[in-house]
Amino acid sequence: MDWELFRSSFWPILRGGLTGTIPLTLxxxxxxxxxxxxxxxxxxxxxxxxxxxxxxxxxxVRGTPLLVQLFIVFYGLPSIGVVIPPWPSAVIxxxxxxxxxxxxxxxxxxxxxxxxxxxxxxxIGMSRQRTLRxxxxxxxxxxxxPPLSNTFISLVKDTSLASLILxxxxxxxxxxxxxxxxxxxxxxxxxxLIYWVFCFVLAAGQGAIEKRLDRYVIH
Amino acid sequence: MSSTxxxxxxxxxxxxxxxxxxxxxxxxxxxxxxxxIDLTVRRGEVVALVGxxxxxxxxxxxxxNGLEVPDGGTVAFAGGPSVDxxxxxxxxxxxxxxxxxxxxxxxxxxxxxxxxxENVIEGPVQVQKRRRAEAVEDAEKLLDRVGLLAKKDQYPxxxxxxxxxxxxxxxxxALRPDLLLFDEPTSALDPELVGEVLKVIKDLAxxxxxxxxxxxxxxxxxxxxxxxxxxxxxxxxxxGHPDQVLRxxxxxxxxxxxxxxxxxx
Ligand SMILES: Nc1ncnc2c1ncn2[C@@H]1O[C@H](COP(=O)(O)OP(=O)(O)O)[C@@H](O)[C@H]1O
Ligand SMILES: [Mg+2]
Numbered sequence: 001m002d003w004e005l006f007r008s009s010f011w012p013i014l015r016g017g018l019t020g021t022i023p024l025t026l027x028x029x030x031x032x033x034x035x036x037x038x039x040x041x042x043x044x045x046x047x048x049x050x051x052x053x054x055x056x057x058x059x060x061v062r063g064t065p066l067l068v069q070l071f072i073v074f075y076g077l078p079s080i081g082v083v084i085p086p087w088p089s090a091v092i093x094x095x096x097x098x099x100x101x102x103x104x105x106x107x108x109x110x111x112x113x114x115x116x117x118x119x120x121x122x123x124i125g126m127s128r129q130r131t132l133r134x135x136x137x138x139x140x141x142x143x144x145x146p147p148l149s150n151t152f153i154s155l156v157k158d159t160s161l162a163s164l165i166l167x168x169x170x171x172x173x174x175x176x177x178x179x180x181x182x183x184x185x186x187x188x189x190x191x192x193l194i195y196w197v198f199c200f201v202l203a204a205g206q207g208a209i210e211k212r213l214d215r216y217v218i219h
Numbered sequence: 220m221s222s223t224x225x226x227x228x229x230x231x232x233x234x235x236x237x238x239x240x241x242x243x244x245x246x247x248x249x250x251x252x253x254x255x256i257d258l259t260v261r262r263g264e265v266v267a268l269v270g271x272x273x274x275x276x277x278x279x280x281x282x283x284n285g286l287e288v289p290d291g292g293t294v295a296f297a298g299g300p301s302v303d304x305x306x307x308x309x310x311x312x313x314x315x316x317x318x319x320x321x322x323x324x325x326x327x328x329x330x331x332x333x334x335x336x337e338n339v340i341e342g343p344v345q346v347q348k349r350r351r352a353e354a355v356e357d358a359e360k361l362l363d364r365v366g367l368l369a370k371k372d373q374y375p376x377x378x379x380x381x382x383x384x385x386x387x388x389x390x391x392x393a394l395r396p397d398l399l400l401f402d403e404p405t406s407a408l409d410p411e412l413v414g415e416v417l418k419v420i421k422d423l424a425x426x427x428x429x430x431x432x433x434x435x436x437x438x439x440x441x442x443x444x445x446x447x448x449x450x451x452x453x454x455x456x457x458x459g460h461p462d463q464v465l466r467x468x469x470x471x472x473x474x475x476x477x478x479x480x481x482x483x484x
Contacts, residue, residue, distance in 0.1 A: 122285075125347070134345065
């Protein structure tokens with residue numbers, strides 16, 4: 001075990017995580033979640049066309065590999081004249097992917113709020129939209145935190161695929177040092193360790209959010 | 220309830236007609252739930268809606284509050300909306316109906332993510348756009364009246380069923396509606412908690428709130444109601460003064476229903 005290499009490569013790989021992996025994950029997740037909310041609302045709108053479009057979209061995203069989606073955006077689109085740099089390509093592919101998964105989570109969470117809550121909102125004079133925003137979504141949020149956290153943690157790991165479209169992130173840093181030093185085992189394990197620490201911290205964060213949202217439920 | 224009880228009649232004279240519903244019809248698929256329901260409620264009047272389970276009582280209340288859209292009939296409030304369900308009905312018309320009434324649910328339906336006080340001021344502040352400070356002051360007065368001021372910062376799950384239902388009533392009162400609708404307000408409660416909720420409703424009756432109450436508490440109906448309406452199978456079978464309907468029913472169906480409630484086995 002070459003401890004000196006482990007030590008000297010630690011910072012470059014970690015920096016790849018902090019400046020590549022984490023921003024990529026955060027931006028993709030926020031954009032994806034926003035899109036997911038729109039898709040979930042389309043699904044429950046009761047309008048056949050809107051809910052049909054959302055259903056097809058979700059099915060496509062969930063029925064095709066993420067790597068293929070990523071390659072279509074980065075290597076495929078240029079052949080029809082659309083050239084997007086690596087980082088935006090990755091954000092687009094990951095956001096669209098997250099949206100497909102999170103939409104189903106949000107839809108289920110919204111539907112899990114009892115019908116009486118909608119009616120209570122209406123009876124105090126609230127419109128459907130206001131009831132959704134002030135009464136239903138806050139309750140749905142609590143239900144969706146655990147499954148959304150899973151999606152988020154998966155995304156952290158999935159962003160390693162972005163190394164294949166030349167995005168500078170944690171795994172690409174590790175790979176480059178590995179190729180240069182020929183110490184593949186050492187560097188891949190080091191990368192794995194850093195991913196693990198990231199996910200460990202995130203899981204703790206999930207616990208904290210759940211606890212905060214739990215203040216109004218029976219323990 | 221024996222026939223020698225003195226009838227505790229309410230003394231005030233009913234005012235002008237506040238709510239007038241005519242010919243309400245409603246089917247769910249092939250199940251016709253309301254055939255043609257007429258209901259008139261005068262200002263300050265308490266109407267008790269009684270009848271066997273499944274007879275359509277909840278559906279009537281929901282139609283009055285626009286939570287259910289009847290297939291036909293009209294609902295009109297004096298000096299307010301008059302909605303004809305014969306044709307297409309807009310969301311605006313339904314929300315106009317809701318502006319005039321407020322519903323107290325069997326299952327309370329409090330907002331679990333909001334404190335007691337937040338539950339009560341939600342409508343006044345968010346919908347009626349009243350000043351928050353004023354809405355809070357109002358809410359605190361109402362909570363104090365039902366003995367729950369000390370609980371104002373607690374969440375619904377911290378309260379007993381009876382307390383939750385009293386908050387449900389305060390939430391409805393805070394909207395200052397013309398008409399209060401109660402759907403079996405005590406049916407979900409443990410027996411020892413029923414009294415505290417009925418007491419609150421009785422006080423409201425004495426203050427001349429206008430109310431339609433669906434209830435199986437016949438003794439209570441006799442005491443607070445000005446009129447009892449007995450429904451069965453989607454029609455009004457009999458209506459009239461509580462003593463008449465509950466003690467000397469004219470119809471066999473009413474008689475059987477009252478007997479069943481008084482002597483369940
Ligand atoms: N949303 C609904 N969809 C289908 N059937 C319903 C619905 N609401 C009520 N019903 C039916 O209407 C009938 C009357 O119900 P309801 O008004 O709740 O009666 P009650 O309150 O007198 O017990 C019942 O047979 C019930 O199954
Ligand atoms: Mg009912």
